[in-house]
Amino acid sequence: xxxxxxxxxxxxxxxxxxxxxxxxxxxxxxxxxxxxxxxxxxxxxxxxxxxxxxxxxxxxxxxxxxxxxxxxxxxxxxxxxxxxxxxxxxxxxxxxxxxxxxxxxxxxxxxxxxxxxxxxxxxxxxxxxxxx
Amino acid sequence: xxxxxxxxxxxxxxxxxxxxxxxxxxxxxxxxxxxxxxxxxxxxxxxxxxxxxxxxxxxxxxxxxxxxxxxxxxxxxxxxxxxxxxxxxxxxxxxxxxxxxxxxxxxxxxxxxxxxxxxxxxxxxxxxxxxxxxxxxxxxxxxxxxxxxxxxxxxxxxxxxxxxxxxxxxxxxxxx
Numbered sequence: 001x002x003x004x005x006x007x008x009x010x011x012x013x014x015x016x017x018x019x020x021x022x023x024x025x026x027x028x029x030x031x032x033x034x035x036x037x038x039x040x041x042x043x044x045x046x047x048x049x050x051x052x053x054x055x056x057x058x059x060x061x062x063x064x065x066x067x068x069x070x071x072x073x074x075x076x077x078x079x080x081x082x083x084x085x086x087x088x089x090x091x092x093x094x095x096x097x098x099x100x101x102x103x104x105x106x107x108x109x110x111x112x113x114x115x116x117x118x119x120x121x122x123x124x125x126x127x128x129x130x131x132x
Numbered sequence: 133x134x135x136x137x138x139x140x141x142x143x144x145x146x147x148x149x150x151x152x153x154x155x156x157x158x159x160x161x162x163x164x165x166x167x168x169x170x171x172x173x174x175x176x177x178x179x180x181x182x183x184x185x186x187x188x189x190x191x192x193x194x195x196x197x198x199x200x201x202x203x204x205x206x207x208x209x210x211x212x213x214x215x216x217x218x219x220x221x222x223x224x225x226x227x228x229x230x231x232x233x234x235x236x237x238x239x240x241x242x243x244x245x246x247x248x249x250x251x252x253x254x255x256x257x258x259x260x261x262x263x264x265x266x267x268x269x270x271x272x273x274x275x276x277x278x279x280x281x282x283x284x285x286x287x288x289x290x291x292x293x294x295x296x297x298x299x300x301x302x303x304x305x306x307x308x
Contacts, residue, residue: 011303022244031166
């Protein structure tokens with residue numbers, strides 16, 4: 001039984017040997033190294049299309065035009081207090097209408113139609129069956 | 133320029149081995165990757181920052197080109213597969229068997245074949261780290277630069293990969 005260190009070094013040694021064999025085999029099938037002219041002349045597997053470069057440029061230009069247009073057209077400086085006043089006066093709030101009552105009328109004086117107060121409970125006339 | 137070409141010639145064998153590993157030992161693709169990488173080096177699209185050795189830099193360029201090529205080929209194969217499957221559906225044929233797409237590694241002896249197979253079963257990062265350390269004989273620091281990852285990450289992948297590879301190749305049993 002070998003120690004961990006010895007075992008590792010043996011594994012390393014064996015892996016080095018096997019990779020060296022692989023290296024030798026690869027070297028036997030090594031392709032020729034081409035010079036710059038030959039490399040440039042060869043048609044690559046991936047064909048580069050110059051027209052593709054126009055797409056991001058067009059998109060960037062379009063975005064710039066849109067942003068500039070928005071900035072120019074949407075600019076109208078307004079006093080914040082005037083803006084607030086115009087917003088507040090534009091629509092009358094529904095709650096204001098509900099709470100409004102004629103002058104001199106107190107909330108306790110308003111009676112509900114069809115409801116009478118008996119001794120202990122509220123009786124709705126509409127629910128009473130007078131046929132019996 | 134002349135010195136760069138000389139450097140490329142000096143490291144050509146190691147570069148080719150690395151290209152093969154990056155392309156899962158598909159020789160045609162590896163050739164193409166290597167050429168494209170050399171083109172990028174020669175025409176200045178890949179720039180040497182001077183932070184590493186030229187060998188490490190070549191490896192990082194090859195790795196980048198291989199990744200680009202894989203993306204392109206994947207897109208193309210998806211398109212081709214769609215065309216083929218629609219043609220087959222029209223003709224009433226079976227879809228092509230993907231098992232036929234195998235790596236065209238040349239004739240190797242049993243030991244090397246075993247190593248190829250074992251390496252192919254490893255996760256990509258572990259395979260790359262082991263290749264750079266054992267095949268290209270880079271240090272862990274240079275491996276980290278070539279793969280653009282941290283040294284700690286390389287160390288982890290190295291130990292895990294080596295352990296797994298030694299199990300796959302039955303090296304641990306031989307050591308006892």
